[in-house]
Amino acid sequence: MRKTVAIAVAVVVAVLAVVAAGALTSAVAWATAAVLVVVAAAVIATVSLPPGLQNVVVGLGALLGLAGIAVAVAEFGVRGFRTDSTATLLGLTAGLAGLLVVVGVVAARSLPAPALWGGAGLLAAIALVAGLVVAATVPWLPLSRAVGYTTADAATQVTLSTPAGVEEGDVLVAQIYRSGAGTVTAPAGWNTLRTTALPNNAGSVSLFTATAQAENGPITFTSDAPATLLGGIGAWSNITGVTAPGESTGTGGAVTASPAPEGSSTQVLYFVAGTGVADIVPPEPLADAWTVKADDVVKATTALVTRPALSTDAAAPVSLTSSAPLGAWAVQTVVLAAR
Template sequence: MRKTVAIVVAVVVAVLAVVSAAALGSPVAWAAAAVLVVVTAAVVAVVTLTPTLQRVLVGLGGVLGLVAIVVAVAEFGVRGFRTDSTAALLGVAAGLGGLLVVAGVAAGRSAPRPAALWGAAAVLAALGLVAGVVVAATVPFLPLSRAVGYTTADAATEVTLSTPAGVQDGDVMVAQVFRSGAGEIRPPAGWTALRTTALPGGVGSVSLFTSTAQGATGPVTFTSDTPATLLGGIGAWSHVAAVAAPGETTGAGGAVTAAPAPADSATQVLYFVAGTNVADIVPPEPLADAWTVKADDRVKATTALVVRPALDADPAAPVSVTPSAPLGAWAVQTVVLTAE
């Protein structure tokens, strides 16, 4: 009877581990859980462990349960978001911890001595599983950058941007297109305009568009009403529930400063920079320069995507970037990706 109950508990533990890793839709996660259940059931049914080995298994299970608790506390109370790597770690730690305790207690003639060992380990493993489920239910993923792609065109009425590699169904894509002079940029079907900002002096404008990836994705063509220098790029992010472009700033020369962004830890903030003249844009640590596009032709221009880090002492503070050479007229558009 004790071993039958242990096998049932092993199934429950494996399922909760998959839930803790938020991997309900992953066949690989479910297959791994099934393999662990079968192995645990086999150990419980046919292996007789010595008290020493029982203590080792139970002790390891308790340690992994403690690891799961620590990861859950860090994500729930410290960072406020999950990543793909930490979600998997949480599920593995909670699942293996619980299964080791189950196997260690049940795969023997009696409970290991001292009894306090397996009792404490079982409590830690159970708390780790509960913490993982709570985190999976309440803590959002941080939007994950897939990749970016960019290109340029001169004296043209259209520019074709490549979809970033690795884009999956449901990913949110954001495109930035710079246009020299006066005129309008029109997106293809399936893309929605977020914001268009005119650079000072009428030297050009920069537009933001967004779309959700569905099925096979290929090159995307944006068109202009009159020939112009066009340049831009597309970035893709997963785990995004909503996208918005709440602010912009413009100026000329000197430092390029963005408007303050929301301080919510469940958002990823992107700063799309565009300016005339060509320069290297090196963002201050710990910001990341995701792409830079330069067009050195009839109209010289630079565009860049600067990503706010997930952790920042003052995430709502303005971001200031100093180009290697002064830009002429410039604009910074702020895009906020809200985690799902």
């Protein structure tokens, strides 16, 4: 009877492992699933083994159980750094660990309690270390710290405040829209990612990036002549590189971004700038991070739309809907590579 129960449990374990691994489309997930299936098969064989080896199964269950708990605790502690996709794998690991513990206890319940839980306790201590190792090796995905934005009309400067909560080493990305023809210059320490001219000489939008320092004050960008200036800045952590691989421009109609390259550990940002005042409505799973509007002399809108890492279709075309038709517009694609 116990062997029949163990076989049934192992089948459930195998199905859950394969389903979760398929959903994640990750080599790490598939490797974890394979290991768990092998362990479940070992449990089936163990119910017919001597009590000493059955005790090993119980210890293994305790090991996986506490490892799963340790990883789950770490996951909740740093939830902002990751995506919901990792929760599937963590839940699978914890669930399988619980099943293995149950099967192991059933198989070895005839053993004296000291012998049963003494070995399990030793392995539990190892499990805590294993959990920390796993938590450290799970990919840390980009974390959005905060964003800020402002406007300036008929001005030669626009000053942005560093977003709250920024830490040394974070990546800063700023978007500056300028009406009409001309250039915008960033302060020292900032690099230009891309400058895009809007159609019909309606203006231009520039992207700049820098690495946050220990102390960050206001950041002033300068125009070569008075203009309407719209600016926004965001901060992200756990980034190894920033690129702006594409841009697209147009007039009226749907605002369509240039596709981003495929990448399972990247976050993509779409910086929108257009003449006319409108709200930008992104499709799922994208989210609107900011919208800046100016309507004094030259009406304009800028926006930041983000696509999460581990997107199911990283290179899919993105069409953004505006609440009112924009005139000339541009969309710049920025890719944040995760650590």
